[in-house]
Amino acid sequence: MEMVRRIEWRRNWFLIGLVVGVLLYAFSGPLDEVNARTDAPGSGLLSLAGPIGVGLLFFGVVGILTLVAARVLGPIAAKSATNRRLMQGLGAAILLLAFVFLPWYYDIFPYATLYKLTIALQWVMVIIGINLLTGYTGQISLGQGAFFAIGGYTLGIASFHEWSLPWAISLLIAPVITGILGFLVGIPSLRLKGPYLALATLAFAVIVMPIAKRFEEFTGGVQGIAMFGKIKLWDVFADHSDYFWYYLSLAAAVLMLVFVWNIMHGRIGRALIAIRDNEIAASAMGVNVALYKTTVFGIAAAFAGFAGAVNAAVIQFASPDQYSTLVSIRVFVGAVIGGVASVPGAVFGGLFTQFIPDIAADVSKAAADAVQAVILIVFMYAMRGGFAGFVVQTWHYGRRGVQLLRPAASREPATEASAAASAPSPSGSE
Amino acid sequence: MTVVAAPPLLRVRDVTMRFGGLVALDSVSFDVPAGSITGLIGPNGAGKTTMFNCITGLYRPQSGEVIYKDHDLLRLPPHRIAPLGIARTFQNLALFPTMSVRDNIAVGMHSVTRQGFISHALKLPWALREEREVERRVDEVIDFLGLRDVANLPCAGLPFGTLKRIELARALVSRPTLLLLDEPAGGLNHEEISALGDLIKEIRSRFDVTVLLVEHHMGLVMGISDKVVVLDFGKKIADGTPDEVRRDPDVIQAYLGVDE
Amino acid sequence: MTDFIQLVLAGAADGAIYGLLALALVLIYRSTHIVNFGQGEMAMFATYLSWSLLDAGVPFWGAFFAAIVIAFFIGIIIHRVLIHPLEGSPELTIVIVTLGIYLFFNSIALWIYSGVPKVYPIPAGVPRQSWEVGGVFIVPYHVTIFAILFGLMMLLFAFFRFTKVGLAMRAAAAQPLSSTLVGISVPMMMMLGWGIAAAAGATAGMLSAPIVVLEPNFMATILIFSFASAVLGGLDSPVGAVLGGFIVGEVSALGGRYIEFIGNDLQIVLAFALIVLVLLFRPAGLLGRPQVVRV
Structure with a gap:
């Protein structure tokens, strides 16, 4: 219980989302069957599970890849502006190639x-x-x-x-x-x-x-x-x-x-x-x-x-x-x-x-x-910055170091609550 | 005193500005001699910042002229004024919060650079050359004002004193002929203010710039100005060297007596 | 001449509806300084709810008032859940969220009720036969619309003028900081503003549904006319909104008849032209207070 309370939700939601996403996706098949048996309006809500699962999966995977990239490539990019530009160019080239060859593999x-x-x-x-x-x-x-x-x-x-x-x-x-x-x-x-x-x-x-x-x-x-x-x-x-x-x-x-x-x-x-x-x-x-x-x-x-x-x-x-x-x-x-x-x-x-x-x-x-x-x-x-903002934020998070748990709280709950209330401000100015 | 006798770079003539029934500037005239540091002082609400906003084209006075070199500034839209070599800072800071310190300063180069949408979109050689020149000049002023440590940080969240220096850097980077400083000492502590006085004098000699200074802090203005213009309730009540102004009975009554 | 009077009457009936929805926009703008792009769709959804009640056999006025009450709570919930947490956010964020409200209700209605138009009845007890007065036909339903608009205006006037809550709402809108100091809960007042606005919007929706047809996009056009009305009257003036509504109603009715190019299809272009002209030449509208911009 203590562990759960100390999870750093705000930063790691996509990792947790990944787990939830896998579960939702796994269960979406049976839910669809339930859905198929009823035809009342709104019963379609059940089949939301699949798409939501896919969405969470997507953010989880992108988030993890970004974290890994930030850990591995981040230090190299930080060395010089030339390095950073090279990497941006490389990223753009990979994206471009992916689109150029897309007609051969889009059906996956x-x-x-x-x-x-x-x-x-x-x-x-x-x-x-x-x-x-x-x-x-x-x-x-x-x-x-x-x-x-x-x-x-x-x-x-x-x-x-x-x-x-x-x-x-x-x-x-x-x-x-x-x-x-x-x-x-x-x-x-x-x-x-x-x-x-x-x-x-x-x-x-x-x-x-x-x-x-x-x-x-x-x-x-x-x-x-x-x-x-x-x-x-x-x-x-x-x-x-x-x-x-x-x-x-x-x-x-x-x-x-x-x-x-x-x-x-x-x-x-x-x-x-x-x-x-x-x-x-x-x-x-x-x-x-x-x-x-x-x-x-x-x-x-x-x-x-x-x-x-x-x-x-x-x-x-x-x-x-x-x-x-x-x-x-x-x-x-x-x-x-x-x-x-x-x-x-x-x-x-x-x-x-x-x-x-x-x-x-x-x-x-x-x-x-x-x-x-x-x-x-x-x-x-x-994520006011949209998907791109999510990637950038996750990159910075990865650069600073992934932190799954908050440091153990030794103070009384009152101060903890006020700390939580003021928490958004430092991250808001990033 | 030689500086005061220099030909005026900026001539303000009979500028009157009314907001509804309120007369913010009442037929104000004064000169800013070339190469001088001229102080514009007065109690709160005297019309100092209004005067500044008229000079930089943000306000349109009902009558009067502001002649800079051969241009009547009151006939120009705001964006045409900076290219004439006039740069300013703002009383309440007008930086671009989402941009980095470096980019903020680089915007100051806008008025002295030319390349447009097409040459930038196509990365034409002359656009790139101009960008390198901008970078060089920005670096120069960053070093001059000691902003190296914060250069790549976004402006939002930096301490007030640093932001003031960034604004100064943004104004200086274009190497203006006339520098308008709106309350540069506002929010600074005692030591910072005396350092600021030295800095303004150094800027004048190093960048060969004429300075018009709106300021609340009497010590600073009297200490560094060659000439002081005093406004009170939108009227000019005195105009002369710091010594003359200090002895002026109107000034003592309107301003010094109240403020000290 | 009778033709002209006939047109004026029809224009006034449309104008009353635009004025009502404009009133909703103004109430929200006054209390929270937000232009709510979702206002029309919220009204549309409330109209569908009343249709459902009618369909289930609830008598007309029962369904009518029930829908107003439900709309009031929907408005309150939307403010509580979506708008209030965004206080102090950039304008873009708030515009986007109200667009989200637009999309959400639009597609929820499409989902639940499908795109097939539904017939929405005129209120029970209102005669269908027009009255003829000196060659001019007066449609009883139009009279009903005026009566409801008038009643609602009086109600709101009395509410804002004489009740403690109404006065507090006005204070909170005009001077949020001082209001807080004298113990008025500004967020609570804003929430009420959203509720009342949603209720007014729902009324506009239910009154216009019999004239046009009830389908998920039916309020989109009316919303543009209402924006024109609100902007024309001054976005912070409720009386201006209603007045603006009548002007927009008349302009489009008469313009549609007498300007050949406009015809029946392009009246919305007149609304657009009005919006642009007013914003350009008199941004505060007819009755609004001009905003002072400080440097």
Whole structure:
């Protein structure tokens, strides 16, 4: 009993979670059978056990790997800045190779198909834009889904419905149009802060589809624009179109990630974070706050627009149904859960956005968003930095030394309680 | 006294600033001679920080001019002022809490560097060269102000005195022509204040900078300033060398008598 | 002319509903300085609960008031469990949590009730036949909406004006620090604010369900109109919210008719334009107090 009381929960939850996860996963089979025998609404809750188990397992494994990496590689990285950069490069290279060769082994992952992975990469593009805009510059935008939609419609209208430009040209026009539009949306946004900006951008996301439906002659109205079989790839790729779109999405996503990474590690990145942290001081340092904010709005919108265009090309359709307001909210949630101020976090965020609904659909098709919502809220309490923040925190924890138990308490319970109450503050400032 | 006779670097003319019915600055005029340390003093609410915020473009006064070299600062947006060679610190610290000390200081280089989104995104050679220059200058000022030990820590959580020095470093790193210090002694203890006086004088000679200093602490201002401007309830009541100001009956009545 | 009056009446009925939900947003903003993105979905869920009660044979007004009471407690629980622990967190965190509330209720409703629209009855005892007065048709249900809105306004007015708890809530919202000093429990008052707001929102939901159809996304559009109303009236002014609601209702009804481009589908664009224009040119809204920004 004393042992249990002394466990350092806050730092080691993922290790304990690993054990619980294994147990839950092991028992989820029988629970599913119980579930299958009843059909009352809400009985699906039982089958939550499996996904929760998988989730805990995932964090446990990632946590342990991070701890090991911190113990083994941490000292080397700490030696010099060159070492650290080399390791970051190595990490990025491994991740990139994993994605490059993914089409050969994706089927070892449950739920994964090449098609879904392609779309996940498109979410990565939208999310890295959100990271730049919200995570680094501090501008909350709940309207990225609108630019995604506009990108998709641009392809449809420019290549198939209204004009007949080559699709490749339209793919390039889409980010230009959404980029300019984003820049323009950014101008009124200069005067809005925090929740007001969130509100105005959410309203923007809401109005885009009614407008699209209204201009029926351009957008095909409620029907949308079908592009089935109309996108002719060059002969070389014609028989491998799914691979083509996967690698195109991968290349674009990588370019965008590198773009943001580079920007954030230099003069511009410092200026953006300065804007987020203290706008007045930033302008006193000579940062043109208005220009930077609108530019970042434009970049994020261009990313979302390109992603939307590629997405429409892949699913060969652009219609109001696929661009509900919820798309905006879902990618935002994905961004936050991946880690909104982190470049690698965007990769995780994209995968999360695409696959969580599938995983949650095991419980109930309709519950996907509820599961996302619960994960989101749990993250806001436990890991505000998202998944990327979790890895970073665990890394630091590993560097300082793993500590499973608190030092034996020799004082009376009263002081222990006050110590526990003040415990969050030192870790909060990490 | 030669410094006071130098041509003015900054000329403040008839600046009037009203907030609703409150007149924070009432037709204030003074000069900051080039190369001088000029002190701007006055009791609480005299309008010192308001004056600072007008000079740096954060407030727009209803009338008046602030001429720096050939520019009327009141016509410029805030971000256009730093590139002219004007740097400032803030009374209540305006650092960037999530950034490291080093990055905070590097933001101070923003006004004297050029490279934009594209050249940074593509890591073009000139962007990299500029980054190396930024690093070198940041290192220089870190060593000058003794911030080496904390350079890689995030700002949040550092002691107040250190934060003040970081702000100073951020202002100095761009090698400004005019340095505006808003209550640099605030929150410091006695020894720290006398060290600060020496530091400001050393900064003036080493960086060849003109200093305008808003300060509460009379000893510091009188000890290091070549010229002192006294504000009281938004009006200038005295202007001259520390000795002249100290003898001024208005000043004694408005300020010294109350404060001592 | 009668056509115009007819439009104005319809616009006012919509406006009353927007005003009610806007009132909920304002109550929460006043007590906790949070813009609650989940407000509409909370209202939607409460409306479904009342539908369930109706479906189980509970009489209309029983279900109506039961749902209001349940919504009140849902609001209190949400504040207690989700919002209160986040006090002092960055705005982004709080926006995200209210978005979480949005997603959660939206999908829970979809899960339990499916996406198939449900018919929600107009209150028992309200005639379905319109009254004709000088060529203008007055819909009795619209009159019901006004009556309920008016009653609720009076109730809230009396509550905030004359009851000890109401006064304490106003004090806690205006001067949290001094209120603590005189012994008012500010968190408790905030919690009550969330409860009352949820109850007002539920009322808005149940009143609008018969006009539109009851399906999990039915409040999403109304939420945008209500945001426009709240912003227009001033986010910290309850009277402004109701006034804003009427203005937004009229603007979209008349705009939809007389501006050809807008039509029936693009009224929400008017709401968006209103939000943006007000935030840009009069951020404090019509009746709100301007915020002073200090450097």
